[in-house]
Amino acid sequence: MLNFTIRRLVMAVPTVIIISLLIFLLLDLAPGDPTAQLPLTIPLEVRDEIRLALGLGDPVIVRYFKWLQMMLVNEPLHALEQVTGWNVAPDTQRILSWQSRSPVGDIIAQRIPQTLWVVGMGYLFGILIALPIGIISAYKQYSWFDQLGTFIAMVGFSVPVFFTGVVLILVFSVWLGWFPSMYDTTLRVTDWDSFMRQVRQMVLPVSVLALFNAAQISRFMRASMLDNLNMDYVRTARAKGLRERTVVMVHVLRNSMIPVVTVIALGVPSVFSGAIITETIFRVNGLGALLINAIYANDIPMIQTLTFIFAVLIVLFNLIADVIYGILDPRIRYD
Amino acid sequence: MLNGDAPVLDVRDLKTVFRTRGGEVHAVNSVSFHLRPGELLGVVGESGSGKSVTMMSLIGLLPSPPAEVRGGQVMFGGRDILKASAGELRRLRGREIGFIFQDPMTSLNPVFTVGFQIMEPLRKHMGMRPEAARVRAAELLDLVGIPDARKRLKDFPHQFSGGMRQRVMIAMALACDPKVLIADEPTTALDVTIQAQILELVKDLRKKLGMAIVWITHDLGVIAGIADRVMVMYGGQVVEQAPVRALFADPRHPYTRALLQTVPSVRGERAPKLKVIEGQPPLLGAHPTACPFRFRCDKAHDRCGRENPQRRVVGAPGHDVACHWDPDGAGLAAAGLTSEGVVNG
Amino acid sequence: MTDVSRPEAEATAAKPFTPDQAFRPPRNQWWDVWDQFRSHRGALLGTLVFVFIILFVGIGPWIWQVDPGFIDIRSRNQGPSWSNPLGTDQLGRDMLARMMYGGRISVAVGLTAMFLGLLIGTLVGVLAGYFRRVDGILMRTTDLFLALPLLPLLLVMVLLFRDMLARNFGEAAGVFVLIVVAIGITSWMQTARIVRGDVLALKEREYVLAARSIGTPSRRIVSRHILPNVLSPIMVSATLGIASAIITESALSFLGLGFPPDFPTWGRLLFDGRDWIEQYPARVVWPGLFISLTVLSVNFIGDGLRDALDPRIRGR
Amino acid sequence: MADPARATTEPLVQVRDLKMHFPVSRGLLGRKTGAIKAVDGVSFDIMPRETLGMVGESGCGKSTTGRAVLRLYDITGGSIRINGTEIGQMSQSALRKHRPTMQMVFQDPQACLNPRMTLAGLIGEPLDEHTGWSRARKLERIYELMDAVGLNRNFANRYPHEFSGGQRQRIGIARALALNPSFIVCDEPIAALDVSIQAQVVNLLEELQEKLGLTYLFISHDLSMVRHIATRVAVMYLGKVVEIAPREALYADPLHPYTQALLSSVPDPDPETAQQVRRIILKGDVPSPANPPQGCNFCTRCPAVMPVCREIEPETREVAPGRFVACHLHDASVPTSIPTGGPTPGGASTTNQQGGSS
Amino acid sequence: ERERGSSGHLNIIYWQAVSTMNPFLSGGTKEMNASSIVLEPLARFDAAGELVAWLAEEIPTLDNGGVSEDLKTITWRLKEGLLWSDGTPVTAADVVFTHEYCTHPEGGCSYRDRFAGIESVVAEDDHTVVITFEDATPNPYIPFVGAGSPIIQQAQFQNCLGARAPECTDANFAPVGTGPYVVTDFRPNDVIQFEANPNYRVPTQPYFATITWAGGGDATGAARAVFQTGEMDYAWNLQLAPEVIEQMQSGGQGELLVDFGPLMERIELNFTDVSADLPDDERGTRMHPHPILTDIRVREALSRAIDRELLTEIGYGPTGRATCNFIVAPPAMASPNNDNCLVQDMDRANELLDEAGWERGPDGIRTRDGMRLELLFNTSTNAVRQDFQALIQQWWREIGVDTRLRNIDAGVFFGSDPSSPDTYVKFWADVQMYASLFEGTDPTPHLEQRRCGREPRPETQWPGQNINRYCNPEYDALWAELNREPDPERRQELVIALNDMFVQDFAHLPLVARGRVSAKSTDLGGVVMNVWDSEHWNQAEWYRITE
């Protein structure tokens, strides 16, 4: 297992390098220009200077290697320095955002908490809702609960998030005034009161995301449960005189969770990539909003870094999913 | 009859039906039999003849829907367990009636350790603490002949070979000292040498523990080796029942006869050509009003198409058959005799 | 007597529990699929709705001959009336016509992007599953595509290919091709993984071995024995693919990167109507409803198809 | 070998030292570090019109042997001559030409038929591959084959799931016959069938052999069926053939301790004898072919094991005319303390000794 | 009775979030606005567009001797006792440093053009700065004037010159300033926290103690937060459909602030041929005049066919005004002579095209000598612009002009990448629509853009702002006169004359003068909308209305 993990990790390195090159070239090829956001009053000569100052004068390949070095060496060192306080990265160059001219690493670090809170919670709640729905739907296949669950899951999947989001804001913020329509990233949770405010501002975005995630995961859960409910060992468990609850919740569930857990693991990178639309609607300035903002502003270093991190996470979680599979399923041996 | 003990299990007129898209499937039609303490009842019959369904209907293991037990009585411990509540049935299962299934590869839950799975009924039915249950589980593994039992409790099923898994299944079924053990083709998936191991084990355990066993199999050889009494099923019905020697010595039903002739043997004479039962198993679409074997039967007669033969006592004590044909008599059993000689297990 | 009845026993043995079907003449197995499909209530309803939608966008414009781009500025933001059954938008364009026209594009995007994704996904999946040598590289490529960001990709493609496509297909079709291709090539990975998994399993089936023992070459083994048997996961991917392509297109519209605003698609209409949700809720309800209905119906069809294509289920 | 037919004719199939190792890779870079020795040095001949039965426990390499002989695998070593042609190292494309002469019938009649092809398509597939015949010609041949195996012509348009197990196996046989092969490997053709159907298939195979002059390699773990159909029997254990003998000799007087145990394990459908026969109950399980024991493969379970067995691998030798066995007990050069030939050699664990524990 | 900090907390929402507090490194309006409450210039424009001394004691003029007679130098005097927010005094050296900072060749300063034509900036003493221009400069109020040219602290930025500028993240995010607020927390593109500057020169101001300057979301959400939920007090740049604003406003929680500056939405008509058949380095150059649009009758017809009032009503409602002028503000410089275009006149348009020899074909599209009257119409991707495109397409179709519409992502359209074929500068289309404006109140540089020779050309990598490649020697002569003229009255006349010449040539088609649109909650007082400077120019005076 360990061996397998290490081997896959080693094999992931070239993949990640190729991905980084592709992403870099792709974004470099992309049209658009960091100065497009500037007011038209700024003359073109000045724009040219700005472009040069941003480093656009160098050939692509030079910029790529510079970037790669900063991405793989300097940024991790800085992160280390920040965490530990050791002086390991004195004055090395960092990847700078074109928009804010500050290190992208710092901005990303700043965005992670709210992304995790909102998108992560959305994912978590999605899972928490999805599992029981999936289990019951499968256990009572074709019952009204199943039909309803299927229907809701499909609606959750088929209605665009920007539609549900706006409707929720209209109903709960504008008409009822229960929850704020905007997320306040500066809120510090220090006491009960601020905690409640944090909860209230999370309710809407989290429920939109949870609905969407729950829709998908509950389908997987249901299918997986159905696969396992007819297995021979279920009959064995029943023949042992176990309670139906135990049969389903211990024997069937444990087996059904194996594929579902890997599916869930594969979805985790999307938590880190943020939920662009939901974040935009509820003004949760997380990583998704950061990315789309960077795309609008042609802030290429930011886009490159974010997509690269995302790519690494995908590769990593693919691996994690495989490993989890091996851990959960004692039959699997990777060697 | 042979022996005076009251049966531990007495099944009368059991009927089980599956509702499917294609219509109803009458999988078990008025099956009656009994099981006496310490006895080993062998059940044979071709695939689909209703052996498994019969046994599973007894203790409500069939998925419902689509299965539905339509009628009959299953007397166990003095009451009709078909009428028992789900909770009562659950207390019977594993505690009073143990089950062993055919495929040891799939019948164990792959993600739990063998120890956990053996301990489950102990903790559930006997209320044992985990430590006590573990000790008992190790004893059980030891009993079924798995070396190094305590250590192997921590292993997962896939770490055992097929024969050992079947032993684990047996250990699990024996965990609570059930009065009745139902073994549904426990050796069919195993190799002959391993099968021999298991058969020896069962014989041995019977001697030690003395429970009553129902042993389902295709293999007449297995039956011949271990059974006290044999029940032959065909098309969801019991067609013949007899003490083992009587059945092999003097089969009365044409199906039983054919069955005995189709199997070649490693010992004895080698037949130049194998006997064949032509045709296909019957459809179970409706409750039978005619003999289900009539299309494949070389003794078939008009009456077989009109009337489903009742079981009647023939030959040796405890030997009964459901057939209109009578090899001893004038070829056909007298009409009057059948109704009189109807047996119920 | 025995002889007489034997053929019957023989003939009916095939489907032991369906005596009523015993004497049906032999027919194409797709009929069986259809029979099974028909008995799935959700799928049937889904098909009805989907057919309705196809008719609505397909032949609707011939019946309702209003130019979706025609601006009648005097009657803007109207509610439903006889001349505009679904009302009008902020320029007085007829919403019904726009829904039909937009639906055409949305459904077409869904279908073509799905086909494209399916094609690539199946190809990659089959190759990776069947030929061990290319498995590693193809699966790493799949990882790579999973990591590709759709939005920048789309922008790059717009830059690189728009002019060429516009020359060859015309302006509108060019954008269409771009979006479809972008969605298609960023959505095949799931299919590829599923197909690969299935092919890996199918490859070990005995009938593949049997074909090899006859001397069937690999490419025919794939086309004759493997592909038809991965059909059912592919079908399910297909229905999911249509749904997610439609949703992706609308999300792109939301981000301002999808079809241009003068190019009505359901996603675009929904996005444009979003601000008017309080005054003219119909502006969002209709496109929202149609998107959801399409996705829903296609999903239900997928469910039914999966059941219908699964011989184990069909056998019952 | 001492088959009576051998004096007059050349063997149709000649297998020498056949090896089929499946690589096991482990380690950081997935290097090949070991092998599952599924078949490890198997030799046998099959005379024309003869049936060689092959028995052994699950996983001992029977199927692998069968498949390797037909070159469905690229074999690790050894030679295979069929009809005088060496095909051991032939490339798969060159083999295509030779495929018609050698065919296979598979164990699971359900699994070996593509569920999405009609009966006509299934039987016709070999014809499509190897003949350029017209549709009508092919259909005629298909009907001919269906008649031969006893399938009603009306079934031509049906799908496999519409047939019973026995019928499906007939389809498999018809397919194998389509190209007029001379040699057919039957890989447990009856294992998946119900007892009442098994006899039908076996009879059909015998009939066809007589009519068409076929040669079979009949793989099975059902010793009684093998006794019925085979002329000679090879017993395999863990990738090796431990004993080959003419049928009657083998069943009457098995020489190898494994053969003895195997035969004694078969339950006899006769309560009179069944309850008296003294069984040799083997302990434990078959070792893994990836990691076979040193010396004789059977030494871990052998009731008559000797110290030499754990060191030296016994060679196959002809101990009586036509009888080959690989066991030190029958090797004159090895001093044995145990007399040979007895049905239950000393030290064997018998029924009585097999207790609840071991 | 209002004290510093007495109004408590203020919430501002910028749906386009602020990415840095150093306006020199961004150049965006949002960054300029945010930094304007921290960093201040010597003088700025008030709501009427009049100059007001800010950090300077007074506005230097010819009359008070602050501007030299030869119009080559201007002398600014700083107010006495000015302190940076860190308590150190503001000196002339800071002003000189600011010039140095922004003109550093590697710095990429966005407001470098503000310092164009300057020979030197010298600190005469601690409080006096003398700026010397290379040429006579009739309008010397560009450097250090307005929100785009504030003074930064030398102490803080002296190690951040040139290429090092971006690395001074702390300074860029929390500059030390003289304005009413100081940054306490800055998160790029997310949120800024301000608190009152303890060293602010007016002791009672600012009234708000703290400000949260939130960013992100979308315009609808921002408007909703002010108008409907009351979560925010002030929202900037609400580009929303008029009906939507109207509906939201009816809630009564907030009010709309609109004022009109020089921002004007227009259609540019290309005077050069952009046919794809031409080689790339000749495409869109004066070498090849446009086959259709060089005819003034066609241009006029296109203009006449447009109903500007309707466009305004649909696209901008109260936040726009139909216009026919190139220079739409300040009011004194807006020409009164061109109102006839405000009325759509299809008949006249048809007549003009008939005269020009364009005959209607069977499909209703005009042709001349086998050439179809067909135009490619580009603009950036934006809902209102696409509505305009659709409407205009329909109107033009009515007069027999076929229009192909194309919209381009704003990031590309307004970019300056010379290799992109889609920038508005390259203008490889027949007509294109966008809005532009000029800085401050002086349109001279804006008018200068339309001179001959200022057109973008491939040889020079497409710089230049004469987007439509207009060339009229009379215009050039008139502009030269304007550039020499110091007299304000005369300057106004000249501007109007230039404007009239340009628009009466139908060289481009003005459509709508667009206002700045913001919203404030009803209990926010002291807000004075200003289109000539930052909207937050008087942030210190904002207060909470309490009753």
Ligand SMILES: Nc1ncnc2c1ncn2[C@@H]1O[C@H](COP(=O)(O)OP(=O)(O)OP(=O)(O)O)[C@@H](O)[C@H]1O
């Ligand atoms: N879930 C079900 N739905 C419909 N029919 C069923 C179901 N389970 C069993 N049957 C049918 O009931 C009949 C009896 O089946 P059963 O499993 O008892 O046979 P069996 O004698 O145990 O056969 P085998 O030897 O193959 O195990 C068969 O015809 C079978 O097809």
Ligand SMILES: Nc1ncnc2c1ncn2[C@@H]1O[C@H](COP(=O)(O)OP(=O)(O)OP(=O)(O)O)[C@@H](O)[C@H]1O
């Ligand atoms: N493709 C393969 N890769 C690796 N190992 C294999 C492969 N095929 C077979 N083996 C191994 O080779 C050994 C022999 O397998 P084989 O299928 O020949 O046994 P068998 O005698 O046919 O058994 P059975 O009676 O169960 O069919 C087994 O241990 C099996 O696990």
Ligand SMILES: [Mg+2]
């Ligand atoms: Mg059974």
Ligand SMILES: [Mg+2]
């Ligand atoms: Mg095998």
